[in-house]
Amino acid sequence: MMAATGIRVEGVSKRYTHRVKGEVYAAREVSLEVRTGEFVTLLGPSGCGKTTTLRMIAGFERPDEGRILLGDQDVTGVPANRRNIGFVFQNYALFPHLSIFENVAYGLRVRNEPDTEIRRQVGAVLDLVGLAGYERQFPAQLSGGEQQRVALARAIVIRPRVLLFDEPLSNLDARLRVQMRHEIRDLQQRLAITTVYVTHDQEEAMAVSDRIAVMSEGTIVQEGSAEDLYHRPASEFVARFIGRVNLVAGRVVGFLGEALQVEALGARVRVREAPLGARPGDTLRLVLRPEAIGLSAGSGSVSATVLARTFLGEKIEYLVRCGNETLHVTRHNTGGGAIFAEGQAVALRFPDGDVAVLGPGSEA
Ligand SMILES: Nc1ncnc2c1ncn2[C@@H]1O[C@H](COP(=O)(O)OP(=O)(O)OP(=O)(O)O)[C@@H](O)[C@H]1O
Ligand SMILES: [Mg+2]
Incomplete structure (x- = not known):
């Protein structure tokens, strides 16, 4: 269904100037390869550079050094809206004054797709995320879990090359978090879409990912499957962070x-x-x-x-x-x-x- 591609992050750094600390690296020489259809999670404590790295992949931030490739295309200088990426935010970021239908249709309207096509595609993805029949509702009338499903529908309706998630479940209660992480994983598998997911929750990372990249202080300190990291941690930091x-x-x-x-x-x-x-x-x-x-x-x-x-x-x-x-x-x-x-x-x-x-x- 989607023209998914792999992602290559090559030696990417991002510095910010801090009033007290001077220059700080939010990300430092981060390299990461995500294969087509793979689900990779950036996992690490608060402030380790997960969001910064994800936002550079999305094109919301420009790296100071390094390159980002989607498939064979170097997108380092390409603006976010030209990268064809689906992004799911922690706080859903829905348009409150637009109906659920229009929230999901947004990316297709921007592309000037014909009305009949928009109706068909929005209907199909709302069905996919279990929200058929919600078209005329407004975001404020939905529960947190339903709003996050709308955000997911909005991200996948444009048939993105890659899907990016930044702590999408952290506003939900514990039970719903567990349910939604299974739904996200299931959907990702069915669509076979290349995914980068950010969380600080090690159990969530283990539940959804093919591979996990553990970050600390702006760098990736170890990557591997959940089993690898759990059984063969390379450092005390990873050993203590995973389980x-x-x-x-x-x-x-x-x-x-x-x-x-x-x-x-x-x-x-x-x-x-x-x-x-x-x-x-x-x-x-x-x-x-x-x-x-x-x-x-x-x-x-x-x-x-x-x-x-x-x-x-x-x-x-x-x-x-x-x-x-x-x-x-x-x-x-x-x-x-x-x-x-x-x-x-x-x-x-x-x-x-x-x-x-x-x-x-x-x-x-
Ligand atoms: N726009 C900015 N200006 C200055 N410093 C920033 C900016 N964005 C991020 N930083 C700093 O860069 C570092 C990494 O931030 P980032 O948001 O990537 O962390 P994170 O791993 O996503 O953390 P969290 O789990 O809390 O969301 C932090 O020290 C942060 O204060
Ligand atoms: Mg973050």
Whole structure:
């Protein structure tokens, strides 16, 4: 249905002059490739440059350095309204005095498309976003979720080459956010449209994206699938930003073929993707996710004490004390499974499989 293209962001920077701090880079040498039909999310904390990067792709901001390509076309100097891009804003940005029909029709009217064609296309996209029959309503008569669907319809009716979202769900309540993110993903898949999505919500990013680019202080610090980032974070920043994590100090005690053997809290674990040049005696940090740590009653090779537990229905979160470390451990609520009490002595089991590590220089 759409003539989707890929996106290439090549070494793009954007500086602003700050009254106190002087020159600040909102984005610094950002490079990103989005394949045709791919869904890529820019994820990162407030102020890391997500919106700036997205607005440069859209053409609302001009980069100070670098190039932006849509397909084979260099659009760096092309104004936003000539890029054929669909943009969905956080606050919907609907025209309050126009009906839903006219809000969605806007981009087609600007192109002087014939009335019959406009009616057909607006009808089709309203149908697609589940708003058939809303044509004569006005934005103020719609719920937040419905308004965001109108914004989505308005963005896709022009058959954009790429679709850009800036925190589209942050004004919605938690339940609707989850529902809408599935709808956005579903629509994106059905239309096979190249998408860049911005959010600071890691769970949302994991739910919708083919690939996630994690940003910090104006740069992309790591990109990969949700699984990659979760299981193989390259830095403490990424490890902590994507999910909960225990970073446990360990010492290299030897090699097991290609793998390293690392001792931590009295247990030995195998590390396959070892930092380059790691040698026995080196210290590094194990990346232990809360659900990857085994927990059983009584004592074992790694003894610990339950400090606190939080019952969350589908899972139970424990805080346990082990040596000098306080660790997060989660258990699925399997129904009849044991629930450990605060103060109880427990045994921990570290993963038998491969554990990820952070070597020296991964503090950032
Ligand atoms: N027009 C501007 N003038 C000056 N500084 C700006 C401007 N736009 C953005 N900045 C600065 O650039 C940095 C990145 O801003 P940006 O809006 O891209 O962050 P963000 O990742 O989208 O954050 P948030 O999650 O809060 O929306 C911030 O430090 C911001 O203050
Ligand atoms: Mg922003």
